[in-house]
Amino acid sequence: MSYFGDIYKGIKTLLTGMSVTGKYFLTSRKGAITQQYPDNRETLKMFERFRGEVVMPHDENNEHRCTGCQKCELACPNGSIEIIWDRQIDPESGKKKKMIDKHIYHLGMCTMCGLCIEACPTDAIVWAQNFENSVYDRSYLTKVLNQPGSKLKAGVEE
Amino acid sequence: MNISLNITKTITELLSGFMPESAANIGAMVTIALIYLAIFAVAGLYLVLLERKVAAWFQLRLGPNRVGPWGLLQTMADALKLVSKELTGTVKADKFLYNLAPYFVIVSSLMALSVFPFTQEFQAFDINIGLFFLIAISSIGVIGILLGGWASNNKFALIGAMRSGVQTISYELSVGLSLLTMVLLTGTLQLSEIIEVQKNGWLIVQGHIPAVIAFMIYMIAGTAETNRAPFDMVEAESELGAGFHTEYSGMKFAYFFLAEFINMFIIAAIATTVFFGGWLSPFGITESIPWLGVFWFIGKTFMLVFLMMWFRWTFPRLRVDQLLTLEWKYLLPLNLLNIVLMALIVWLGFTIQL
Numbered sequence A: 001m002s003y004f005g006d007i008y009k010g011i012k013t014l015l016t017g018m019s020v021t022g023k024y025f026l027t028s029r030k031g032a033i034t035q036q037y038p039d040n041r042e043t044l045k046m047f048e049r050f051r052g053e054v055v056m057p058h059d060e061n062n063e064h065r066c067t068g069c070q071k072c073e074l075a076c077p078n079g080s081i082e083i084i085w086d087r088q089i090d091p092e093s094g095k096k097k098k099m100i101d102k103h104i105y106h107l108g109m110c111t112m113c114g115l116c117i118e119a120c121p122t123d124a125i126v127w128a129q130n131f132e133n134s135v136y137d138r139s140y141l142t143k144v145l146n147q148p149g150s151k152l153k154a155g156v157e158e
Numbered sequence B: 001m002n003i004s005l006n007i008t009k010t011i012t013e014l015l016s017g018f019m020p021e022s023a024a025n026i027g028a029m030v031t032i033a034l035i036y037l038a039i040f041a042v043a044g045l046y047l048v049l050l051e052r053k054v055a056a057w058f059q060l061r062l063g064p065n066r067v068g069p070w071g072l073l074q075t076m077a078d079a080l081k082l083v084s085k086e087l088t089g090t091v092k093a094d095k096f097l098y099n100l101a102p103y104f105v106i107v108s109s110l111m112a113l114s115v116f117p118f119t120q121e122f123q124a125f126d127i128n129i130g131l132f133f134l135i136a137i138s139s140i141g142v143i144g145i146l147l148g149g150w151a152s153n154n155k156f157a158l159i160g161a162m163r164s165g166v167q168t169i170s171y172e173l174s175v176g177l178s179l180l181t182m183v184l185l186t187g188t189l190q191l192s193e194i195i196e197v198q199k200n201g202w203l204i205v206q207g208h209i210p211a212v213i214a215f216m217i218y219m220i221a222g223t224a225e226t227n228r229a230p231f232d233m234v235e236a237e238s239e240l241g242a243g244f245h246t247e248y249s250g251m252k253f254a255y256f257f258l259a260e261f262i263n264m265f266i267i268a269a270i271a272t273t274v275f276f277g278g279w280l281s282p283f284g285i286t287e288s289i290p291w292l293g294v295f296w297f298i299g300k301t302f303m304l305v306f307l308m309m310w311f312r313w314t315f316p317r318l319r320v321d322q323l324l325t326l327e328w329k330y331l332l333p334l335n336l337l338n339i340v341l342m343a344l345i346v347w348l349g350f351t352i353q354l
Ligand code: SF4
Pocket: A054, A075, A076, A077, A078, A079, A080, A081, A109, A110, A111, A112, A113, A114, A115, A116, A117
């Protein structure tokens, strides 16, 4: 009897599937997930996990959390990050210390894999939610993430 | 209101006013062919739009909505784009067959349209073997697909075409047998008479259980005949690129594409005619206004087209072996049983007459 049992089960599962999609069809007018992009350019907010580009947040004192450890540079599979660093005398403690000069990020090469962000031990870099990254000259895609004159936030290294 | 829709006769009479009879006959045929061509080219384009809209709604999207109000001109724009595109081809293609294939497909699907009675009068060609003609014509299209796949000298195209052959030959049986089940009830193959029989209740009501089973089998096999998902192994994008029409571009591709949608319309229209009373209105509510039949016919057909779209956007694609198992182990034996059942019901007079 499993022959007819199979037919019954087959029809039942097909109908279950159709009822699921049918419900979606009926509610689609209210819940369309489409973003009509150029129209809602002003109001469009990307969702939390969207990967726009890698940025380094700075606080109000122009301080970031990057220690210059280069872990992100090593983690990046295609060499999109270059860190130019230097040993300088820390004005507070008077010791010689590794500090970043420039955290260079090549957006044009980045595959948005997120490995650099996972590798960073101090959470100095994060994803930005911007989505309009097109420019007229590719040299604009090479960005320096730390702002000029910025310095390491105190206490990050402990 | 009295609109004469008996187009063949009207046009023949009109033309024979100033032409010898044989010329008038040919003239009438050409005129009707052109009218049908124009109507169904546009209808095909709008079916594409409908498909895209329905697909969007099933997936919680909006669908095309930029060109024209609610995107109504989108497929027109697409057609214009396809017309203006370059016709590319492979160097080693068999040029003659390669160019012939799209016409084969589109012509065979347009030919089938000629026998449908859209209303009592609006029927281009009422032959006494209408249903048989439809089944025959709708399977010619596969030759075009095989030719296209073979001649374009591309492995994917060839695999797609061969799958299409396997599929259409298998499912042709089920389409034929399920329609035959209904022919037992009507006792005629002529489409206009099949509708005449249904004045006592649509065949799906008259034939009750076996008719419903036949309808289900017909819809499954019909979807397979049109090579649409879940039976679209012919073009299975993820495996074969675009299957048999991988190497076609521009208008030749558009012919294949249009043929798919017209075929879908044809399958739905056959089901409308054979199971759901064609142009007859439910309970005869608009019997006094015969030209409303077009509305009912198109309405029913679009309900069935929608059903096929619903299938497409719900079910995953079958494997080749699953496809053949479904046909040869399930649909075909059930169909044969169903025919016997229907014969018994007709013999013993258990049909429901309203
Ligand atoms: S997201 Fe990936 S590719 Fe981009 S910079 Fe980070 S590690 Fe490199």
